[in-house]
Amino acid sequence: MLAPWRSPLARALHRNRSLPHARYLQLATVRSDHRPANRTVVFRGFRDDTNQLKIVTDARSQKAPQIAHQPWGAACWYFPTTREQFRLAGSLIWVGADCADEPLQQTRTRSWQVLSDAARAQFTWSHPGHPRDETGFQQPPPDPRIPLPHFALLLLDPTEVDHLELRGDPQNRTLYQRDAESNWQAIAVNP
Amino acid sequence: MLAPWRSPLARALHRNRSLPHARYLQLATVRSDHRPANRTVVFRGFRDDTNQLKIVTDARSQKAPQIAHQPWGAACWYFPTTREQFRLAGSLIWVGADCADEPLQQTRTRSWQVLSDAARAQFTWSHPGHPRDETGFQQPPPDPRIPLPHFALLLLDPTEVDHLELRGDPQNRTLYQRDAESNWQAIAVNP
Numbered sequence: 001m002l003a004p005w006r007s008p009l010a011r012a013l014h015r016n017r018s019l020p021h022a023r024y025l026q027l028a029t030v031r032s033d034h035r036p037a038n039r040t041v042v043f044r045g046f047r048d049d050t051n052q053l054k055i056v057t058d059a060r061s062q063k064a065p066q067i068a069h070q071p072w073g074a075a076c077w078y079f080p081t082t083r084e085q086f087r088l089a090g091s092l093i094w095v096g097a098d099c100a101d102e103p104l105q106q107t108r109t110r111s112w113q114v115l116s117d118a119a120r121a122q123f124t125w126s127h128p129g130h131p132r133d134e135t136g137f138q139q140p141p142p143d144p145r146i147p148l149p150h151f152a153l154l155l156l157d158p159t160e161v162d163h164l165e166l167r168g169d170p171q172n173r174t175l176y177q178r179d180a181e182s183n184w185q186a187i188a189v190n191p
Numbered sequence: 192m193l194a195p196w197r198s199p200l201a202r203a204l205h206r207n208r209s210l211p212h213a214r215y216l217q218l219a220t221v222r223s224d225h226r227p228a229n230r231t232v233v234f235r236g237f238r239d240d241t242n243q244l245k246i247v248t249d250a251r252s253q254k255a256p257q258i259a260h261q262p263w264g265a266a267c268w269y270f271p272t273t274r275e276q277f278r279l280a281g282s283l284i285w286v287g288a289d290c291a292d293e294p295l296q297q298t299r300t301r302s303w304q305v306l307s308d309a310a311r312a313q314f315t316w317s318h319p320g321h322p323r324d325e326t327g328f329q330q331p332p333p334d335p336r337i338p339l340p341h342f343a344l345l346l347l348d349p350t351e352v353d354h355l356e357l358r359g360d361p362q363n364r365t366l367y368q369r370d371a372e373s374n375w376q377a378i379a380v381n382p
Contacts, residue, residue, distance in 0.1 A: 019271070026267045028219030028227035036219035036227050038265040040276050074229040076217045080210070080271075085231050125361065125381060132379040137361040170316065170328040188323040190316060 003051045003184050005161040005176045009086055016081040025077035027055065027156070029066040029092070037066055041154075043077075047107055052155040053088070056111050056119075059096050059150040060127050067092050073156050083166040090158035097149045104153070112147035123148045164191060194242045194375050196352040196367045200277055207272040216268035218246065218347070220257040220283070228257055232345075234268075238298055243346040244279070247302050247310075250287055250341040251318050258283050264347050274357040281349035288340045295344070303338035314339045355382060 016022035028038045044054040053075070057063055067073075075088040095104045112120065126136025142148050161176040171191035178184050207213035219229045235245040244266070248254055258264075264283040269276050286295045303311065317327025333339050352367040362382035369375050 021269065021271045024269060026217035026219075026229060026269070028217075028229035028265065030221055030225060030227050034221060034225065034261060035263045035280070036221050036261075036265040037280070038217060038219035038229065038267040039278060040267055040269050070225060070227075072226045074219065074227040076229040076231055078212065078215060078217075078231050080212045087230060089226070089228070122382075127381060129364075129366070129380050132364075132381055136381060173320075173323075175320075189320050190318060190323055190327060191313075 003158070003161070003176065003178070004186050005086070005158075005163060005174075005184075006046075006051065008084075008163055008174075012079045012082055012084055012086070016079045019080060022079055022081070025075050027063075028074040028076070029063060030070040030072070031062075031066050032069045037062065039063075041075075044111060047155055050157075052093070052157045054107075054111060055154040055156065056115070057152050057154050058123060058128055059152045060129075062129065063154070064094070064096075064152070067094050067154070075156055075158075085162075085164045085166070087160075087162040087164075088156060088158040089160045090156055093155040093157060095153040095155065097147070097151070108151070108153040109145075109147055111153050112151055113145060117141060117144070120144060123151050194349070194352070194367065194369070195377050196277070196349075196354060196365075196375075197237075197242065199275075199354055199365075203270045203273055203275055203277070207270045210271060213270055213272070216266050218254075219265040219267070220254060221261040221263070222253075222257050223260045228253065230254075232266075235302060238346055241348075243284070243348045245298070245302060246345040246347065247306070248343050248345050249314060249319055250343045251320075253320065254345070255285070255287075255343070258285050258345070266347055276353075276355045276357070278353040278355075279347060279349040280351045281347055284346040284348060286344040286346065288338070288342070299342070299344040300336075300338055302344050303342055304336060308332060308335070311335060314342050 023043045024040050027041045028036050031037050041055045071092045073092040077086045095108045124139035126133040159178045163174045165172040173189050173191040175189050176186050214234045215231050218232045222228050232246045262283045266279040286299045315330035317324040350369045354365045356363040364380050364382040366380050367377050
């Protein structure tokens with residue numbers, strides 16, 4: 001069932017569709033030293049008929065150990081055209097090559113297959129974050145059907161969504177919270 | 192002394208200056224329950240001749256207890272026109288009404304004075320995040336010279352900056368790190 005924040009989020013995506021970077025959001029995680037980390041990721045749609053956001057990532061990135069240690073994420077998504085922000089917090093589900101859940105593994109494979117050639121090619125590059133290896137960028141293109149082993153799908157399953165509309169005087173802010181029975185409550189709060 | 196990442200950051204700010212939201216960045220902190228938090232903030236320039244980023248905030252926001260508990264932040268700053276990302280991690284310095292450091296207190300007061308009337312008015316609104324109080328938006332304008340008690344200046348003092356340029360094939364990525372003697376090292380790393 002679609003969560004009640006899906007409708008305003010779909011509207012924001014539609015109204016900002018002329019901007020490619022309207023599909024970029026910032027994902028915060030926590031490192032093992034208890035400090036935050038934050039980076040831009042690309043929204044790849046929702047998983048089937050769930051409310052889980054799909055992100056693809058490299059298992060060699062620092063996200064992997066961070067999420068293994070603390071599987072919780074806080075995404076911040078700003079839409080410039082409509083001047084609104086969604087903050088989405090929830091658990092993170094890591095779907096790597098060794099994930100035994102068959103439907104999740106199929107979603108991972110499909111996520112690889114629908115990537116552009118350029119996006120897939122980035123997964124052939126040398127280890128991200130290591131000292132630059134100029135020879136590491138000339139690999140042959142990977143098989144477009146079978147994901148490379150370090151290709152990972154990451155799912156963000158929100159339990160709280162904070163929607164702020166900067167337009168309007170005063171601004172509107174709505175807090176959506178999922179309870180233990182997976183029902184969503186929406187409450188208007190002060191901006 | 193200007194850190195070596197200041198020059199590429201100044202260039203990004205200049206080349207993206209036509210976009211008001213190029214001065215928006217996402218700041219991640221850690222909550223007392225060890226989960227991350229993330230929100231959009233506005234870059235208000237650097238503090239005097241330091242490398243500390245200025246942000247203004249409301250002491251009634253959830254940032255306040257988070258930063259008191261873990262004074263470390265991770266900012267993620269994406270520049271759409273030039274397609275580059277800066278990730279800035281470092282300590283957070285909270286400058287509230289009770290801060291006894293006189294130069295910091297002066298910077299806090301100045302940060303209040305240079306705000307627009309509309310931005311200052313937001314600090315008169317009812318408690319952020321509390322159930323919406325429709326009567327809480329009609330306060331008289333605050334004194335433009337003297338900050339309201341819950342107006343706070345927040346400084347991010349980076350010790351690590353990760354600069355990624357998505358343009359270019361392959362992409363360029365530079366990691367800047369400040370050592371114990373406050374010297375900066377720059378290293379080219381794989382994107």
